[in-house]
Amino acid sequence: MSPEGAPGLKEFRDQSRKLCYGTAQEALHLFITYNKTLCLHSGNANVNTDVFASFKIPYNLNNKTEKDGLEKSACWTLRLWVVTIVCIALLSVCFIVSCVVIYHFTSAKSDKRLSELHTYHSGLTCFSEGTRVTEKVWGCCPSTWKSFGSSCYFISTEKNFWYKSEQKCVEMGAHLVVINTEAEQNFIVQQLNKTFSYFLGLSDPQGNNNWQWIDHTPFEKNVRFWHEKEPNFSAEQCASIVFWTPGAWGWNDVFCDTNRNSICEMKKIYL
Ligand SMILES: [Ca+2]
Ligand SMILES: [Ca+2]
Numbered sequence: 001m002s003p004e005g006a007p008g009l010k011e012f013r014d015q016s017r018k019l020c021y022g023t024a025q026e027a028l029h030l031f032i033t034y035n036k037t038l039c040l041h042s043g044n045a046n047v048n049t050d051v052f053a054s055f056k057i058p059y060n061l062n063n064k065t066e067k068d069g070l071e072k073s074a075c076w077t078l079r080l081w082v083v084t085i086v087c088i089a090l091l092s093v094c095f096i097v098s099c100v101v102i103y104h105f106t107s108a109k110s111d112k113r114l115s116e117l118h119t120y121h122s123g124l125t126c127f128s129e130g131t132r133v134t135e136k137v138w139g140c141c142p143s144t145w146k147s148f149g150s151s152c153y154f155i156s157t158e159k160n161f162w163y164k165s166e167q168k169c170v171e172m173g174a175h176l177v178v179i180n181t182e183a184e185q186n187f188i189v190q191q192l193n194k195t196f197s198y199f200l201g202l203s204d205p206q207g208n209n210n211w212q213w214i215d216h217t218p219f220e221k222n223v224r225f226w227h228e229k230e231p232n233f234s235a236e237q238c239a240s241i242v243f244w245t246p247g248a249w250g251w252n253d254v255f256c257d258t259n260r261n262s263i264c265e266m267k268k269i270y271l
Contacts, residue, residue, distance in 0.1 A: 110269055113269050114269060116173055117142065117173050117269065120172045121143070121144075123142070124140040124142060124269070125140065125142075125147075126140040126141075127139055127140075127147065137270055137271070138271040139270055140268060141266075141268055141269075142154070142172075145266075146191055148184065148187045149183075149187075151268060152265070152267075152268055153191065153263060153264065154172065154174065154264040154265075155191050155192065155261070155263055156169075156198075156261055156262045156263070156264060157196075157261055158262075159261055160259060161258070161259065162176075162199050162203065162238040162256040162260075162262075163256065165199045165260070166201070166214065166262075169265075172266070173266055174264040174266035175201055175215055175264065175265060175266070176199055176263065177201050177262075177265040178201045178202075178214060178215050178265060179202075179223060179225070180217060181223060182225075185241075185249075188263060189241070189243075189249040192243070192249070192263075193261075194243040196242075196260070197240045197242035197252070197261065198240060198260060198261045198262055198263050199239070199260050199261070199262040200240060201213055201215065201265070202219075202251070203239065203256070204231070204238075204239075205237060207234040207237050211231075225249075225250050225251050226250060226251045226252075227242075227244055227247070227250035227252050228250075230250070230251060230253055236253035236254050236255055237253070237255075237256055238253070238256040239252070239253055239254070240254045240260055
């Protein structure tokens with residue numbers, strides 16, 4: 001009977017009646033294929049020489065196989081290193097290229113905004129705001145505007161309807177104010193006159209209490225500063241900020257077609 005998967009091998013028994021198969025070549029094939037020695041006999045006069053050879057050749061060849069394996073492994077390691085180095089080099093190039101593109105894009109954008117703003121504003125006031133690599137960064141606002149964080153604010157004393165107020169802000173390269181944080185609200189109210197109310201960039205166009213910021217900033221639950229019991233009327237679809245005594249500054253929903261002051265906001269220009 002031949003071992004499974006190795007047809008054509010001869011079967012014989014050595015003196016110790018150990019079962020052996022085939023010739024040296026066949027044994028070698030089986031050793032390599034099935035990773036086992038066919039016959040573990042340590043040598044005997046009656047043992048077929050071919051078969052006897054099969055006890056030794058596999059070990060020699062096994063060493064060769066191990067050597068080949070080590071060489072292959074080293075080769076794969078080298079390839080992996082080459083691939084890794086090439087990938088890192090490519091990523092570095094991409095990073096540098098994107099930095100250059102972003103820098104040029106930002107510069108071009110700043111230049112465009114500067115030329116646009118020049119149409120409406122006679123001068124800019126700039127403040128040093130840290131450094132970019134080795135250059136200083138300047139955050140600039142139109143000279144008559146207030147600066148806070150990354151924005152500039154204009155408190156309009158001209159009274160208009162809400163839509164007209166927004167239009168006026170847009171003409172100056174801005175929009176009605178969007179209050180993103182409590183700190184921003186606190187800064188803004190310091191600039192206001194307690195005897196007036198001011199339109200915000202917040203409206204409820206459908207009158208279903210679905211309030212929306214004019215720049216599509218999500219209307220976060222934790223950044224709402226309504227006065228108590230406001231908003232109180234679905235027909236009042238625009239938001240204003242007003243000081244009510246006793247108390248403090250807060251928001252009130254009002255009719256959009258009432259004349260009020262307003263607050264414009266624009267992003268600073270960075271040079
Ligand atoms: Ca804002
Ligand atoms: Ca109201």
